[in-house]
Amino acid sequence: MRADYVTRPREQIAGVLRAEPRFLSAAEIHRALEQASARVSLSTVYRTLEYLRSKGDVTERLDEAGESTFMLCEPAHHHHHAICRVCGRVDDVSCAALGQIAESLRATLGFELDGHNMEFLGTCRSCR
Amino acid sequence: MRADYVTRPREQIAGVLRAEPRFLSAAEIHRALEQASARVSLSTVYRTLEYLRSKGDVTERLDEAGESTFMLCEPAHHHHHAICRVCGRVDDVSCAALGQIAESLRATLGFELDGHNMEFLGTCRSCR
DNA sequence: ATGATTTTGCGAATCGTTCGCAAATAAGGC
DNA sequence: GCCTTATTTGCGAACGATTCGCAAAATCAT
Numbered sequence: 205m206r207a208d209y210v211t212r213p214r215e216q217i218a219g220v221l222r223a224e225p226r227f228l229s230a231a232e233i234h235r236a237l238e239q240a241s242a243r244v245s246l247s248t249v250y251r252t253l254e255y256l257r258s259k260g261d262v263t264e265r266l267d268e269a270g271e272s273t274f275m276l277c278e279p280a281h282h283h284h285h286a287i288c289r290v291c292g293r294v295d296d297v298s299c300a301a302l303g304q305i306a307e308s309l310r311a312t313l314g315f316e317l318d319g320h321n322m323e324f325l326g327t328c329r330s331c332r
Numbered sequence: 333m334r335a336d337y338v339t340r341p342r343e344q345i346a347g348v349l350r351a352e353p354r355f356l357s358a359a360e361i362h363r364a365l366e367q368a369s370a371r372v373s374l375s376t377v378y379r380t381l382e383y384l385r386s387k388g389d390v391t392e393r394l395d396e397a398g399e400s401t402f403m404l405c406e407p408a409h410h411h412h413h414a415i416c417r418v419c420g421r422v423d424d425v426s427c428a429a430l431g432q433i434a435e436s437l438r439a440t441l442g443f444e445l446d447g448h449n450m451e452f453l454g455t456c457r458s459c460r
Numbered sequence: 461a462t463g464a465t466t467t468t469g470c471g472a473a474t475c476g477t478t479c480g481c482a483a484a485t486a487a488g489g490c
Numbered sequence: 491g492c493c494t495t496a497t498t499t500g501c502g503a504a505c506g507a508t509t510c511g512c513a514a515a516a517t518c519a520t
Contacts, residue, residue: 209466209517230508245469250508252467270398270476271507286443295441301429305452313423314457315414322450324433329442337486337497358477373500378477380498398507399476461520468515477505484499490492 213244217252218261218276226292227265227273265323288328297324341372345380346389346404354420355393355401393451416456425452 220236221228228236230249237244253274256262263277265285275294286295299322309315348364349356356364358377365372381402384390391405393413403422414423427450434445 207466207518211467211516213468231506243469247470247509248468266394266398270394270400272398286437286441286445288443289446295443297437309414309425309452309454313414314460315416315423315452315454316460317414317452317454318417319453320451321453323448324437324443324445325447325449326437326443326445332442332444335487335497339486339498341499371500375478375501376499463520464518466515466517468513470512470514471510473510474508476507479502479504481501482499483501484497486497487495489494 213242213248214252214255216240216242216244217249218256221256221262221274221276225275226294227267227275227287229267229271229273233274284322284324286324286326286328288331289325290327290331293328293330295328341370341376342380342383344368344370344372345377346384349384349390349402349404353403354422355395355403355415357395357399357401361402412450412452414452414454414456416459417453418455418459421456421459423456 216237217233220233220240224236230246230253233253234244234246234249237249253262253264253272257264257274261276262274265273265275267273281298283296283298286297287293302320306317309317344365345361348361348368352364358374358381361381362372362374362377365377381390381392381400385392385402389404390402393401393403395401409426411424411426414425415421430448437443437445
């Protein structure tokens, strides 16, 4: 069973995520921990990320190469991301047009929308 | 170098894609070929898919599990997909609002949009 | 502190994908 | 059609990310 034990590894992993507000791979997190002299196994990084994801504390994203990356997130309101290709910085973007899109899909295709993925790529202000 | 030899395996793989207008994994294509008594190696399936993708004949999509899937596509106009969760049927969706979104991102975030991913999931008319 | 339960670390296993290389096949000129 | 040359194929091995099994260590509640 899965419980909510507060452990050193979990705190350290959450700490790395808090320090870098962008999508990080398990390997990147593991490397960051090593550099901070925190000895946490890669398995634990994976398991903790899955744990945080199931709690809704973390968002998972597949990058272009198909690798999983993770970032802390506010599960509250649904939104999308504008991701800088240069530095990885992530800005939240709300999409007001979704209701209209759902309506249009139903009307033109008979398609019942129940989920979507959307993300925007480009260059953020400071990287320009 | 990469050339455009017309070979039996390439025709057979394209045939499978033509017969199933939805996103297929390399393994699914390989299985379909076996069932049709076409002996094509999995490596060749992968290589041919990459070849077709580089020609612009095929679109690649990472599914929820991070596996690559492929579908024939018209490279002509940019569009998005409405994918049925039940049967995998794919309908094209054009997104007229993109220009506005780009403008809004530039104005509010200073973000220079140069790419995006968008897909819509739900249930198609015939699966409802 | 003690005991019950969960988490960790380790290495091995798994799965999709890529690679190296020799054998087979296609294209073009004879 | 046959030969030459360049490309593609099949095979098995290698690879990288992720998962798993299990014994040891850590957490929580008493």
